[in-house]
Amino acid sequence: MKAAVIGMLQSGKSTLVSAVSGKPPVPPGAPEIHEVMVPVPDERLDWLTELYKPAKTVHATIDCLDLPGLNFTDEHGRAAARKLFGQLRTVDLFVAVLRAFENDSVPAYRNRIDPRKDLEELKTEMLLADLELVTNRIERLEKQMHKPTKTQTRDKEELALHHKLQQILESEKPLRQAALNAQELELIKPLGFLTLRPMMIVVNVGEKQVGQTMDLGAAADGAEVICLSAEIESELAQLDAESRAEFMKDLGISKPASAQFVQSCYRTLGLISFLTVGKDEVRAWPIRAGTIAHEAAGRVHSDIQRGFIRAETMSYEDLRRLGDEKAVKAAGRMRLEGKTYVVQDGDIICFRFNV
Numbered sequence: 001m002k003a004a005v006i007g008m009l010q011s012g013k014s015t016l017v018s019a020v021s022g023k024p025p026v027p028p029g030a031p032e033i034h035e036v037m038v039p040v041p042d043e044r045l046d047w048l049t050e051l052y053k054p055a056k057t058v059h060a061t062i063d064c065l066d067l068p069g070l071n072f073t074d075e076h077g078r079a080a081a082r083k084l085f086g087q088l089r090t091v092d093l094f095v096a097v098l099r100a101f102e103n104d105s106v107p108a109y110r111n112r113i114d115p116r117k118d119l120e121e122l123k124t125e126m127l128l129a130d131l132e133l134v135t136n137r138i139e140r141l142e143k144q145m146h147k148p149t150k151t152q153t154r155d156k157e158e159l160a161l162h163h164k165l166q167q168i169l170e171s172e173k174p175l176r177q178a179a180l181n182a183q184e185l186e187l188i189k190p191l192g193f194l195t196l197r198p199m200m201i202v203v204n205v206g207e208k209q210v211g212q213t214m215d216l217g218a219a220a221d222g223a224e225v226i227c228l229s230a231e232i233e234s235e236l237a238q239l240d241a242e243s244r245a246e247f248m249k250d251l252g253i254s255k256p257a258s259a260q261f262v263q264s265c266y267r268t269l270g271l272i273s274f275l276t277v278g279k280d281e282v283r284a285w286p287i288r289a290g291t292i293a294h295e296a297a298g299r300v301h302s303d304i305q306r307g308f309i310r311a312e313t314m315s316y317e318d319l320r321r322l323g324d325e326k327a328v329k330a331a332g333r334m335r336l337e338g339k340t341y342v343v344q345d346g347d348i349i350c351f352r353f354n355v
């Protein structure tokens with residue numbers, strides 16, 4: 001899963017990515033995209049590691065792209081933003097980081113601290129980028145229409161669809177609100193529209209606003225909004241567990257940013273985790289909710305999917321309650337599931353296969 005962390009210049013993106021990944025921050029003003037793996041904290045893995053004592057424990061990860069800051073105030077900035085948008089057409093999720101913190105030594109974008117306006121500007125620019133894309137595509141397809149080609153039926157379908165998308169964008173709505181069906185989505189997939197992707201919002205608040213929530217009103221478009229101080233969180237991430245817990249209590253922070261951030265990403269993307277256990281490895285695997293056992297097997301290995309026989313499944317809750325696998329079996333709580341079983345969050349699965 002790839003999440004692109006976007007926002008205006010100096011909104012705290014790199015500080016946030018550092019806080020959630022535990023890696024040192026990319027220096028301000030860096031012009032490149034930095035890919036940083038963010039492990040998904042999961043208490044279940046900690047407990048399972050105690051039980052199985054595996055050679056290694058592997059957390060699910062989210063790939064975060066820490067991006068250079070956006071600046072739409074001049075032509076140079078707009079061109080850079082357009083180029084950057086072009087590189088983000090295959091990400092799964094956008095995380096918009098909005099500045100709400102005061103800091104006299106960090107110049108504010110457009111000399112204002114207004115997360116709602118920054119969000120509106122960002123959304124408008126993403127809409128415009130998509131509108132340009134759809135308009136270009138329409139032009140191309142219309143030119144092609146005059147020539148007899150093998151793909152004419154498909155082109156006609158696509159053209160009609162793009163006219164529909166153009167209308168939606170012109171009415172200032174993101175394409176994720178277009179209620180497209182699976183076939184339509186497949187047709188436009190290669191274009192990678194930005195506003196088709198889900199978005200999650202992080203408001204980077206000042207030290208004194210920690211613990212408060214912020215209402216972004218209609219600007220948020222129903223997206224999930226979390227408020228945190230990237231600066232404080234990145235300092236917390238450097239501490240050992242004990243002093244971190246103490247500081248968090250003092251500051252009134254109930255959950256560290258890494259957990260909040262990842263949980264929001266997970267919810268926004270509709271992800272859950274299934275688990276595998278053994279002497280070699282205890283591991284969490286991220287999948288979309290609704291994934292069936294046969295597909296889940298493919299995540300582990302293509303051979304396992306190909307030779308799938310069944311999925312021996314127990315729930316983490318049962319294992320935790322009953323203590324070990326033997327007790328789970330004795331209690332009749334070990335299930336044999338087939339290919340079409342819909343995998344649940346926290347399922348511990350042992351795939352039986354034959355190749």
Ligand SMILES: Nc1nc2c(ncn2[C@@H]2O[C@H](COP(=O)(O)OP(=O)(O)O)[C@@H](O)[C@H]2O)c(=O)[nH]1
Binds near residue numbers: 014025027205
């Ligand atoms: N006071 C304060 N300063 C922050 C906060 N987050 C980031 N900064 C500062 O703002 C500057 C820009 O942060 P950075 O993470 O590099 O922003 P980016 O350009 O969005 O990646 C740095 O000097 C940070 O120390 C915050 O929550 N509070």
Ligand SMILES: [Mg+2]
Binds near residue numbers: 014027030067068069
């Ligand atoms: Mg940065």
